[in-house]
Amino acid sequence: MFSSSRYAVLALASTLLSLTPLACLGETQRPNIIFILADDLGYGDLGSFGQQNFETPHLDQMARDGMKLTQHYAGSTVCAPSRACLLTGTHTGHVYQRFNGDIEFREDPHDITVARVLKDAGYHTAMIGKSGLSCRSEDGALPNRKGFDHFFGYIGHGAAHRYYPKELYRDGAKLLYPNNQGKEGEQYSGDLFLKDTLDYLELHAGQPFFLHLSLQQPHADLSVPDQWKAPFLGKFDEVPFPGNGYRAEEHPKATFAGMVTYLDDTVGQVREKLEELGIADNTLIIFSSDNGAMSEGGWSRDYFNSSGPLRGGKRDMYEGGIRVPTIACWPGKIAAGTESEHISAFWDFLPTACDVAGAETPDDLDGISYLPTLLGAGEQPEHEYLYWEFYERGGKQAVRWGNWKGVRLNVNKDRHGPLELYDLSKDLGETNNVASEHPEVVDKLAAMMDQAHVDSPIISFGKRKKK
Template identity: 55%
Template sequence: MLRGYGFVVVSSLAFMFAWSGEQASFADESKRPNIVFILADDLGIGDLGFYGQERIQTPHIDQMFSEGMEFTQHYSGSTVCAPSRSCLMTGLHTGHTYMRGNGAEVVLRDDPEDRTVASALQEAGYATAMIGKSCVSGGMSELDLPNRKGFDHFFGVLSHTEAHHYFPKVVYRNGQTIPLPGNSEHEGDQYCHDLYLEEAKNWIREHSDESFFLLYSAHIPHVSLYAPEEWKEKYRGKFEETPVTNQKHYRNEPEPLTTWAAMVSRLDWEVGQILKTLNDLNIAENTLVIFTSDNGATEAGGHSEKSFESSGLLRGAKRDLYEGGIRTPMVAWWPGTIPAGSDSDHISAFWDFFPTACELAGADVPSGLDGISYAPTLLGNNQDQQQHPWLYWEFFEKGGKRAVRMGNWKAVQLDMLKKRPSPIELYHLGIDPRESNDVAEDYPNIVEVAKQIFEEARTESPISRFNWSSDE
């Protein structure tokens, strides 16, 4: 069985019964861990050496997997950036969270609406920071929005369009604009990831004697295609290149394959630098580090998912609700607490991080979250681990689509914004992880369960472009 593609065999329809109730915190305040969440952007599950990638080197992330716990059944919040991050921040899936697509108008609202995990940890006494790409807005917003959403410290870019370029003309720190006069988006004097990494290491050092939460929100390997020369040199001459030209928004790149591989390796090195900082400060054993990606592999800016088989064995890529669009690599690293080389087939998603972090931190878990804490799994208390009856996603682009995973069953419906949506497709992931055999006609009872969940799983969002009536 290949890494990351195992599935649990479910013998009943217990998933039809929803789990509810608040989860008690058992964290000893004197032992509560620091939490570092490293979020890659558009990294496919097949881009890592641990998952079989042979042409791109990712030794540090691979080492995280060998020293930590692999979650073989982990899902992103959505299939594009902004709603995926919204799910991570709010503990709600895309049928409930406010931000459900990309766009300039998608911005989390002030408390008490859209309460974030950062606010909960901040109120529990944690120092909190977000560095890199904003996870509380998709477009430009008030400069202090990250601080109002629970982050004591923010350094990075607010607009996701700004995050398309590695030489932004400005970055923001705690409500202040910092000009980078030598930058012109595609080229410049100050590579933003050099700035982010230094900021993150310094912030960790400054808060190493207190409980802290750091969200390191990388741009890499999101297009535009760019990597520093020293990283491109490692791969130059290894690929047959077709130059990317005539890009109007993204960067033209004569060596796209070399550059993509270099971007992934540069991200891997940054992960290693963060882990080294924790080890050098002797706080690694009191720090949970989670590494994952915000959605599946990208198909933009001259890059193709097929170039490196970035989706691995999975069907689809970014903007799909097939597995390749929403299944993500996920590893939890916590030396001395999580056994090295362990794995879990617990089915989890981005909206589970909020209750998990709260449980570990001894923070109050708000009612009404869609997430279920996976802290018991991290701590080896598998008998106490609650299970999801189902996971739900919706997405308005490409004609509109929705999906639900119920145990081993996965239902997908396309063309939701058309007058007549496509029939519900049904796949058994335990038998068919590639989603190549639609068995909806053979299991009409399961299709009816999926249809009922589709009708009940969502509420309207004022800014959603994915609204329809149940009789359409």
């Protein structure tokens, strides 16, 4: 699956790391790692990435205090495979969980997670919010068996569409919320997750920890407590949403703005708690989104230009579906107010976390640590290319090679069909297909697609395989 050049690149990354200040850190000083993940947040939904319809002061401050990664990509264009790529360090041509549906991570030693690697290296590990280990499952203990010492949240993505859960799971035990009805209720999931997060930080501030805070906002249902919606009522022309599978909402735009500002405040409270505990300078925080901007549940990504300058959104292989707003902050280590155009993706997080923790990076990964970029130390190894595949809406593939971007549609009908070709250095919005002008580039990208895709035992282009 992997070439000798891949191992050479990873070896180089390890060598470069030995030249950084991290190599001098003692055992008791190992850094904490927090990865905060939004759900369906578009590239243009933060003020620091161009949003003008509402403000995100805490995330904008995080960007001023740290680094914006302007060419960072999600694992996929929908939830489950994207999160699987984040947790396993592999892309959708190799990862087991490649689609939304009846699927969950297999038991170890299969589908090894970043939590397992860091736990084995002496870190306490936690996931709070929406599990990325199972799109649909009834196994509330799966996160704990896959390396998370602590888990609190939803184990299925369908249930996570609701912000007033009837049930959640804490370390394998089902917790019931009798005054919640799913679409309405008394206890908002975001409040529950924030409290659990702050409690977790209090409890584990004295030891190295990895926390994956996996939030729901702004995924539909459109829903947020009234105090977050109220500031935006009357500010926008609204078209009430009568509801379908998603919750009805009279003020979709005000609600969406409230959901993103709620998300922003959550990040602000986490950072404030780290300061209060005196561990902010020893904590790397990364914030990102699991895919591009959505258009569902009464919301359209066009209302607030949620994709920014990018084409498309969720379920597209164009940039708006997979390029995501990403910020990294680590006081004293990451230079404040910086930006990087380093091309990276979710599968790079696992090797990056290993380098931060001083843990051994597993073999057979697609990811390359971007720690040299974050620290501004040493030479950053680069990907030869990035690859994605997607099985809905006719089947899609995409590859990025330098500034070239190839997109293949209708893959379910023709695995070797024509490619669209875009030069992102001149055409960020992917409006001008130049495939006919560069046949040699098209052939190169098509070969990369063939190289990157490994057949899955449970899904294939054209049809889903029987279990």
